[in-house]
Structures are given as structure tokens and as C-alpha cells.
Amino acid sequence: MKDLAGKALIDEITPLRIFQKRRQFLIQAIKLGLISSAACHAHTLLSCEQRSSSTGISSDALTDSMTEEKKVTHYNNYYEFSTNKEVVHILARELKTSPWPLSIGGEVDKPLQLDFKDLIKTLPLETRIYRFRCVEGWSMVVPWQGFPLCALLEKVKPKSTARFVKFQSIYRPDEMINQRSYNFPWPYTEGLRLDEAMHPLAFIATGMYGKPLPKQNGSPLRIILPWKYGFKSIKAVQTIQLEQQATETGWMQSAPGEYGFYANVNPEVSHPRWSQRREVRLGQIRKQRTLMFNGYADQVEQLYAGMDLKIHF
């Protein structure tokens, strides 16, 4: 009896590592979440560093519990490898992520060409806990490590003529097996308006759960746009171009009636084949309501003021 009772008690104690992680998370959330509401309207006046430090995460992420790491690493929409989400983590082992030459250019004063290894040395890493909502109706809450996208864009000094940003991944059918057979305008291409890209929530992730980004999750670096559907958050980025015109993204070319340029999370605008009102968190069996802009409306809705979101979906 005694043994049984003793064992049960030990099992119920939260391991130290998780306990510390939780504390870290709480402290960060309170620090960042409380400031963010006050600083929201002053974004345009602040520099990138100041802006990003004020909008780490939204405070309501506190009520969301983080998704178990194994679920996030074993359920991946990564069409370069497979359309079957549960096998991507195996197929992605073939990808060689080092060296990883990066180029940031276009309408900029200081174009940049360097290896990923050298880039991360120059930028301080921070953690952001974001909700992530896939257009297919599943979602997760992930602690990403990385830096704000605007920090990188300010490095290259965009010209006044730059209005859009184009992101491109890689075309390596030798390593990415589904690029050989799946009909898609490879390499994967995504785009943003420059003001969206400069928004403090827009993030470049180089790690998650305190570890380097796994290959199946977009190693070595990917974009994270928590208020947009997951397919906008392009993985394994290799080139970033600032442009005068909006780019036609891969999904716009592949299925123009289904995927638009903005792809903001919007429960009121249905996909032609399904509703976007509900979503299921990985690891859970019951769906929950999807929030406008995935719950980041306070931070991002001013970007789309006056736009008809049914047309600009």
C-alpha cells in the first residue's frame, strides 16, 4: 500500500525540465503580453527591434496549451516530400541543409548573400509561442525560436520602390522525392505585402522547442505568419526578393479558385470545398472554433482596413 501510494505521488510531480519551461513561458508571456496592448498603435513610429520586443506573443496564448513536440514533428504538410503528412518526417531525412546559401535582394540598397550559419550569428534569437492554423482545419501551438522577419529585412535596406516580398524555397528533386512526381510549380513560392512582412508578428524560425528546426518542419529556416493559413509559412527558404509587383504564389498558380494571395485565417470565408469555422488541435479529437486572424486580430486587422476579405481571401 505504502509503495503504491509513494509511486503515484512521484508520478504526479512535474519533471523539473518541464516545470522550468513553464515558468519561462509564463514570465515571457506576461512581460510581452502586457506591454503589447499599450504599444500596438505606436508600431509605425518604432524601429524594428523596439517593435518586435513589444509583440512577442499575444497574452491569450496563455490559455492555449502547447502541442506535444512529437505531434508537431510527425505530422507535416510538406508536399516536396509527400502529401501524406505522417511519412514526411522519414522522407525529409534526405534533405541536405548544410551548406545553405541564402540570398536577399531585389529592390534593396544592400543585397545580402551569405550562408545560413553566418546569418544566425548576427541576429539574437528569441522564443515566440504562436498558434498555427493549417488551411485543412488542424492547428497547433508551437514555441518557435528565431528572429523577427523585419530584423532581416531592415539589414538589406529596402528601397522606397519595394512594395512586396517574394520568398522561394528550393528545387532539389534528388533529395525531395515528391518534386519528381507531384505537379506543382516548384520551387515553392510565397509572397507578402511589405507592410505585412514588416509586421512584428512575422517571424523567421530557425528552431522549435529549444532545438534546431527539424528537417520536416522546414530546416534550416522558415517563415512563420501566425495570422495566416499555414501554407503561407514557407519552409526551407533560400531566396527573399523585394519587388514592386505582387508575386503569383505557387498555390495561386496551382489552384487559383481555392487559394488567394492573402490567405488570412478567416472563419467566415469558406474554402470552396469546406468551411473554415472549426479546427482541431493536434493530439485532440474535438474541434474548436477558429478565431478571426487566428486570434491575432488586435495586432493585424489594421493591415487590412477597408479591404473586402471575401474578395481578398
Added chain:
Amino acid sequence: MPYKILHHILHIFSWPQRHLKPFKVLLFSACLLPLLSLSIAYFQQTLGSNPFSSFMQHTGLWSLNFLLMTLAITPLRRWLCKLSRHIHSIYGKRLADWNYLIRCRRMLGLWTFFYASLHFLAYLYFEMDFIWQEVLFDIKARPAIDIALINLLILLLLSVTSINHIRRKMGKYWRRLHRLIYLSFLLSLLHMLMVVKATQGYFYLYALIGSILLLERVLVHFGILHHQKGDTGMENDRS
């Protein structure tokens, strides 16, 4: 004897004809297995990264599996009979020798309805949380749901009219009504195409097996494949 092995296999296959009761008990238990494995996975939380999607896929695919098995009965009986004649087997040359297949068909059909209902209930509870406004919105937004509802109605109608008493009262109309099973199969495939990623292989496998089962009927009907006199797919066939 070149067909010696075939003779043995046919003999094993005809075992249920002589022992229908125990065979039906066995079959019933086998039909419970997908439910059992699903329950175990549900309670042990081994449904994978997306338990919702796994649950829906499991119930949906098993409903379709049972529908295909139901559709396979008539051709299977026909071909077992043909095979027995071809190899001059002692037993099994008459369609009536394989009547036990027909006697099990209703059970398979009812299991189709059971797994389809479970699929539907999971949708209402897990996906819609029994919020009726959400269901209405979903019906408007997803053609796949309309198709599924029509399909469920068909399966309900077929299940209710499978009760012996009602069946006898319906006379010749029973067979005509139950031809709706072909429509049900086509609607199931369409529903699957719309909810599952079209790129995933399952769909083509089911479409292929289903087309073979339907095509066989068409060819037999038009006399392209040999048609046995009196073969109506019913128990009292004489041949």
C-alpha cells in the same frame, strides 16, 4: 488431378453451407473487430497526431469496406459456382450450393450502416459539437456533407426494409429499392474524393475494386459474360 488444390479450397469454402449458425457467429464477431481496434486506440490514445482525422478515416473506410463486401456477394457466388463446374467439383456446381453467402449479405449491409452511423455521429460530436447552426453552415459550405446525408438516408432506408416482415410485404419492390445500393456506393466514392486529399492512393484502390464489381454485373447483364439462367442474386435462384 491438376485441380486437386482447388477442390480442397472449394471444400473449405463450402463449410459454412453446412454450418451456417456457427459461421454467422464467427462473421459477426469479425465485423466487431474494427470497432474493437478503434475503441482500444481511442482509450489508449494511440490515434496518432490527429486523432480526429484518424477516427473519421477509420469509421469511414470501414463503412466502405463493408459496402464493398456486400456488393461482392452476388459476383462471388456466381464465380464460385462457375469455378466448381469448370473443375468438375463434386459439390458447388449449383448456385444454391452457395446460398450461405446470400444469407450473410444482410449482416454485412447492416454493418455498413453501423459504421456509417458511427462516422456521422463522430462528425456531429467531435467536429460540430452538436451545435446545429454550425451544422447548417457546414451543409451550405461543403457539398461533401450533402452527399453524405443523402447516402446515410439511403442506407437507413435499406436497413429498415431489411426486416423480414417488411421485406415480405414489399414483394417485388424490395429488389428494386435495394438497387439503391449502387447509388450509395457511387455517393460514398464521391464523398471520399471530396473530403480526402485527392492525391492519396486509397481513393483509386476503392474506385478500382468498386468498378470491377459493378462492371462484372453490367457484362453479365448484357450477356457479354456468361449468364446463368435464373441467377437473380436471390436465395431462391434455380440453376
